[in-house]
Amino acid sequence: MAKQISFGDRVLAATGEFGPLCVGIDPSREQLAAWGLGLSAVGAERYALSMIEAVAGLVAAVKPQVAFFEQFGGRGMIVLERILSDAQDAGLIVIADAKRSDIGSTAAAYASAWLDADAPYRCDALTLTPYLGVGALKPCFDAARASGRGVFVVARSSNPEGVVLQEATAATGRTVEDQVLAEIAAVNGEIHDGSSLGPIGAVVGATRTASTFDLSTMGGAFLIPGVGAQGGTAAEVAARFSGLDTRSLLVNQSRSIASVGPDLGQLREKVLAEREGLRIALAAS
């Protein structure tokens, strides 16, 4: 197999060409109903294939939400295998949003599922949560590094219920959020894969309040939820992530795009409009 281009370099190339828009592929109960599709693995597959067709060649990345396939059991997960593969074949950076979290041989099994070169779920990056410690996720970091893939560890989520935990103060004097970011920075600092952007990214919500951590030292990409239907705006993203290379930002939007319905032409128009809105807001910052 030819040597992979590093995850960081692929992100930089894709966002440099298309801007920061990452489109969520979310065949939720509500979205399937809104598109007139069945609440089934087949419905989820049709939804996802339409979304991939709509965004291919227009945006840097897609983020299929794994839970919306998992809800249909093993058949849903077989559909997900195909969707991830098709999205990669369409030239998109594919972020599997699974928020997995475990330790030791279990973390290694998640790496086998999502991050190894021969993983059944073929994606470019996987989201992880750090409740069991950033260090516990090392098997996933190692697998990503070896296969040229990436991970995004949730540091600050976009929902209010997470604040009490994420703003708690660790023994290091940092908030939990900043502690997670600092530990990610340390891991990226040890990785020299030739890219200016390391393989360990962070999920940081658009609606987050400022923290004392200098995001420019994190050394990886940022996956930014909360824009659009969740209430965050492109201007907020521009303000909160100002001073960073905008090519390190992936701003996820899903419902705000899918809400136009399943018509391919209307979807592509909406994607282009959201893409330009983000690009203008970030260029002005």
Added chain:
Amino acid sequence: MAKQISFGDRVLAATGEFGPLCVGIDPSREQLAAWGLGLSAVGAERYALSMIEAVAGLVAAVKPQVAFFEQFGGRGMIVLERILSDAQDAGLIVIADAKRSDIGSTAAAYASAWLDADAPYRCDALTLTPYLGVGALKPCFDAARASGRGVFVVARSSNPEGVVLQEATAATGRTVEDQVLAEIAAVNGEIHDGSSLGPIGAVVGATRTASTFDLSTMGGAFLIPGVGAQGGTAAEVAARFSGLDTRSLLVNQSRSIASVGPDLGQLREKVLAEREGLRIALAAS
């Protein structure tokens, strides 16, 4: 459908009869190799069916680790559907260890996958992690309550990497671990399903240091990892959880049992020995 017996009452009945031993079903790469099974969905299925046969009628509960099925893609997850169902049919309480974590409609999709009455993955309880906030997991709590199932939210994991986060101090003055336990207690306090044991349990490692939270006020069951191969002992469990109704404890062991190899007779002997060891240690506390 007949009204379900509540999750809490099923746990109390099972642990009252068999004691606190919960057997992990972990078809990891290492365990499959040790048993001479293929690193495949078929190998995982054979492993899991043997473990279910070995423990049926001897212990209260089993805990299949979802990652070890997920590593085989959609085919592995179809095997998991069968394993969960077979274990329930064998009269075991089945705890799917998936450590899922998300918000809003995504948390609801995980509930559809694991906790709704017609969920494709038929289990009695699901493990969750709270990095995005205990409150964000409400769709899973609601689904468990409605279907007579349970959840276990990780409060204190058994690995050292989680300490810096789990012992951070929240704005409430509590550690993160205790904050999670307090929020679980509040949810259990609102649920009146007729059982003395609410449906929201906690994962609390056997090797945990003492915290200030009075575990007897949590109102749900405890799932306790870290005993056996991870270094924790039955005596430590007895000391750390002293004063609690021992029927609210589920002590997970996996490698310490499976290490005897695939012979059914030897497995059942080992299960009985570990079961009695735990029962004696807890009775002495």
